Amino acid sequence: MSTFTDPYASSRETTEGTVFSVTGGDWDSLITEIGATKEERVVVNMGPQHPSTHGVLRLVLELEGETVKELRCGIGYLHTGIEKNAEFRSWTQGVTFVTRMDYLAPLFNETAYCLGVEKLLGITNDVPERASAIRVMMMEFNRISSHMVALGTGALELGALTPMIFCFREREKVLDIFELISGLRMNMAYIRPGGVAQDLPAGALSKIRETVKELRRDFKDNEKLLIGNTIWMKRTEGIGYLDLAGCTTLGITGPVLRSTGMPWDLRKTEPYSGYENYDFDVITANTSDVYGRFLIRMGELEQSLRIIEQCVAKLETLEGAPVMVADKKIAWPSQLAIGGDGMGNSLEHIRDIMGESMESLIHHFKLVTEGFRVPAGQVYSAVESPRGELGVHLVSDGATKPYRLHFREPSFNNLQATSAMCEGSLIADIIGAVASIDPVMGGVDR
Amino acid sequence: MSDHGMFGVPGTGDTSGFGGLVRTVANPGSSERPFGSYFDEVADDLERAYPDFAEAIERVVVDRGELTLYVKREKLVDVALVLRDKLLFEMCLGVNGVHYPADTNRELHAVYPLLSMTNNRRIRLEVCVPDSDPHIPSLVEVWAGNNWNERETFDMFGIIFDGHPGLTRILMPDDWRGHPQRKDYPLGGIPVEYKGATVPPPDERRSYR
Numbered sequence: 001m002s003t004f005t006d007p008y009a010s011s012r013e014t015t016e017g018t019v020f021s022v023t024g025g026d027w028d029s030l031i032t033e034i035g036a037t038k039e040e041r042v043v044v045n046m047g048p049q050h051p052s053t054h055g056v057l058r059l060v061l062e063l064e065g066e067t068v069k070e071l072r073c074g075i076g077y078l079h080t081g082i083e084k085n086a087e088f089r090s091w092t093q094g095v096t097f098v099t100r101m102d103y104l105a106p107l108f109n110e111t112a113y114c115l116g117v118e119k120l121l122g123i124t125n126d127v128p129e130r131a132s133a134i135r136v137m138m139m140e141f142n143r144i145s146s147h148m149v150a151l152g153t154g155a156l157e158l159g160a161l162t163p164m165i166f167c168f169r170e171r172e173k174v175l176d177i178f179e180l181i182s183g184l185r186m187n188m189a190y191i192r193p194g195g196v197a198q199d200l201p202a203g204a205l206s207k208i209r210e211t212v213k214e215l216r217r218d219f220k221d222n223e224k225l226l227i228g229n230t231i232w233m234k235r236t237e238g239i240g241y242l243d244l245a246g247c248t249t250l251g252i253t254g255p256v257l258r259s260t261g262m263p264w265d266l267r268k269t270e271p272y273s274g275y276e277n278y279d280f281d282v283i284t285a286n287t288s289d290v291y292g293r294f295l296i297r298m299g300e301l302e303q304s305l306r307i308i309e310q311c312v313a314k315l316e317t318l319e320g321a322p323v324m325v326a327d328k329k330i331a332w333p334s335q336l337a338i339g340g341d342g343m344g345n346s347l348e349h350i351r352d353i354m355g356e357s358m359e360s361l362i363h364h365f366k367l368v369t370e371g372f373r374v375p376a377g378q379v380y381s382a383v384e385s386p387r388g389e390l391g392v393h394l395v396s397d398g399a400t401k402p403y404r405l406h407f408r409e410p411s412f413n414n415l416q417a418t419s420a421m422c423e424g425s426l427i428a429d430i431i432g433a434v435a436s437i438d439p440v441m442g443g444v445d446r
Numbered sequence: 447m448s449d450h451g452m453f454g455v456p457g458t459g460d461t462s463g464f465g466g467l468v469r470t471v472a473n474p475g476s477s478e479r480p481f482g483s484y485f486d487e488v489a490d491d492l493e494r495a496y497p498d499f500a501e502a503i504e505r506v507v508v509d510r511g512e513l514t515l516y517v518k519r520e521k522l523v524d525v526a527l528v529l530r531d532k533l534l535f536e537m538c539l540g541v542n543g544v545h546y547p548a549d550t551n552r553e554l555h556a557v558y559p560l561l562s563m564t565n566n567r568r569i570r571l572e573v574c575v576p577d578s579d580p581h582i583p584s585l586v587e588v589w590a591g592n593n594w595n596e597r598e599t600f601d602m603f604g605i606i607f608d609g610h611p612g613l614t615r616i617l618m619p620d621d622w623r624g625h626p627q628r629k630d631y632p633l634g635g636i637p638v639e640y641k642g643a644t645v646p647p648p649d650e651r652r653s654y655r
Contacts, residue, residue, distance in 0.1 A: 075616065076618065076619070079618065084633065088633055248563070251537055264563060377474050378509075378557070389561075393559065404544045408539050412540075412594065413539075413591055413594070416591055446617075
C-alpha cells in the first residue's frame with residue numbers, strides 16, 4: 001500500500017495483486033512502490049490512449065524488467081457498427097459508410113465495395129475504361145497518402161521528428177489532388193457502383209502531372225534521411241520478426257507478408273480495374289523485420305507514381321468517355337458538379353428534372369430514394385489496400401439494400417501478429433513492430 | 447419469398463401499378479458438373495483426397511464465378527485440414543456470419559473464404575447451424591489467424607466455436623447483451639423530434655422493400 005499520497009498515482013488491492021493507476025509525471029513514486037511489492041512480473045496497460053499505439057489500441061503487456069513476456073491486444077474502442085448500419089441504406093449509400101472504415105485508405109474501401117456490388121449485379125465488364133483508370137489513379141494516390149502516414153507516424157514514434165514533417169508535407173499534396181477531383185480530402189464517397197461520382201475537372205491532369213514530379217523529388221528527402229541511417233537501423237533491423245509460415249497461418253497480407261520475400265500482391269495475382277495493363281513491380285524484402293517493411297513502403301511510393309503516370313497518359317486518350325455504366329437502371333441519374341464547398345448539385349441536371357422532363361424527375365426520384373435492386377446471392381471481392389488484402393463479403397437478398405456486408409480488414413488480421421512479433425522483445429521494440437504493421441483502428445473495429 | 451407492393455402497407459389506393467407487382471426472389475441453387483473454371487479440379491482433388499466427400503459436402507454452389515462448398519459442421523475440421531495440407535489452401539481469410547431467420551433449422555451461416563497462394567485459387571466454405579444449437583468446431587488449430595475472426599463472429603452472431611482458446615467478445619464491451627448483427631437485433635437509435643414531428647429510428651421508418 002501507498003505510504004504517501006500522490007494525487008496522480010493511487011493504488012488499490014485486488015485479488016490479482018496491487019493495481020496502480022498512473023496518469024503521468026509520477027514514475028519515481030511508482031517505481032518506489034513497485035519495488036516494495038517484490039513481484040517480478042508486472043502487468044502494464046499500454047493504451048487505449050497512448051501516443052504511439054496508432055489510435056485507440058490497448059496493449060496489455062506482461063513484463064519482466066523491460067522484457068515483454070506476454071502481449072495481448074484489446075480492440076473494439078472504435079466500433080461504430082458500420083456493417084449493421086449499411087443494412088438499412090441503399091447500395092449506393094453504402095459507399096458513404098464503408099469509406100469511413102479505414103479512414104486512411106477510403107478509396108480502397110469504396111473500390112472493394114463497388115467491385116463487390118458490380119460483381120453481384122454482373123456488370124463488372126461494363127464499367128467504362130475511363131472510370132476504371134480514374135479509380136486506379138485515385139487508389140494509387142491514396143496508397144501514397146496512406147504510406148506517408150505509416151512512415152511519418154512510425155518514424156515519429158521511434159523518436160524521429162523530421163520524417164514526419166516531410167511525410168505530412170507530401171500527404172498534403174495528395175490530399176489537394178483528392179480535393180480537386182472529388183471535392184473532399186477524406187471520406188470522399190467518390191467511387192460509386194458502376195463508375196465514379198463525377199468526371200475529372202478541367203485542368204486536373206496537368207495538375208496531377210506537376211504533383212507527381214514534385215512528389216518524386218520530395219520523396220528523396222526521406223530516403224536520404226532514413227535509409228542506411230545508423231540510429232534508424234538500430235531501432236528497426238531484426239525487430240518485429242515474422243516469417244512466411246507465421247504470416248500464412250495468421251492470415252497476414254500486405255507489406256508484412258512481402259517483407260518475408262513473398263511477392264504476393266493482388267494487383268498482380270488477381271488483377272482488378274485493369275491493373276494487368278499497368279507496368280509496375282511488386283516490392284519485396286527478405287528480412288521479415290521492421291526495416292524490410294519500411295523499405296517496401298518506400299519502394300511502393302515510386303511504383304504508385306509509375307502507375308499514376310500511366311493512368312494520366314491513358315486518361316488523356318479517353319477524354320470525354322463516360323465514367324458511369326450506360327445502364328440507366330443502375331447509373332446515378334446525375335453527374336455531380338464541384339462547387340466552392342465540395343461536391344454539389346449539377347445545375348444542368350436540376351434544370352432537366354425540374355423544368356423539362358417529368359419522366360426524368362420520376363426516374364431520378366425512384367433511383368435516388370429507392371435505389372436499384374441487386375439479384376440475390378453472395379460474392380467476395382478483394383483489393384490490395386496499403387495494408388494488405390481488403391476483402392468484402394456481400395450478401396444480397398434481391399432488395400435495394402445489402403442483406404449483409406462484411407469487410408475482411410487487413411488491419412484486423414494483421415494486428416493479431418503483434419503477440420508473435422513482440423513476445424520476448426523489449427518494450428521499446430513493440431512501438432516499432434506495431435508501427436510496421438500499420439494498423440488503422442477505424443478499419444480494425446469498423 | 448415474395449413481396450407485395452413497394453412499402454409495408456397492403457391494399458392501398460396506389461394507382462401507379464407498382465402495388466400489384468409480385469416479386470419472386472430466388473437464391474442461387476446447387477450447381478451440377480461441370481462447374482467451369484478450376485472448380486472441377488478443386489472438387490476432384492478434394493474427392494480424391496477426402497473419401498467422405500459425398501457425406502461431408504451438403505451441396506456445391508457455383509455462382510458469379512465463385513465456388514461455395516456447404517460443409518456439415520461435424521466434418522468441418524477434417525475438410526479444412528485436407529484443404530490446407532493436400533489442396534494447399536494455405537490461408538483462411540477469416541470467418542463471417544450471416545443470419546437467415548427464414549432458413550428454418552439453418553438460421554446461422556458461417557462463411558470461410560479460403561485462398562491458395564500456391565495455385566492462386568479461391569473457394570468458400572459455408573457451414574449452416576440452427577439457432578437453437580449454434581455450435582461450430584473452431585478452426586483456430588488449422589489456421590491460427592481465425593482466432594479474432596471467430597471471436598468477432600461469436601460477438602456479432604452468437605455462434606459458439608467449440609475448441610476456441612478464448613471465445614470472448616472482441617468488438618462489443620464484455621458485458622454487452624445480445625449479438626448485434628443478427629437480424630432480430632434492433633438497429634437502435636432514438637426517435638428524434640424535429641419541429642414537433644418525430645423521426646423514428648432508421649429500422650422502424652417506412653422503407654422500400
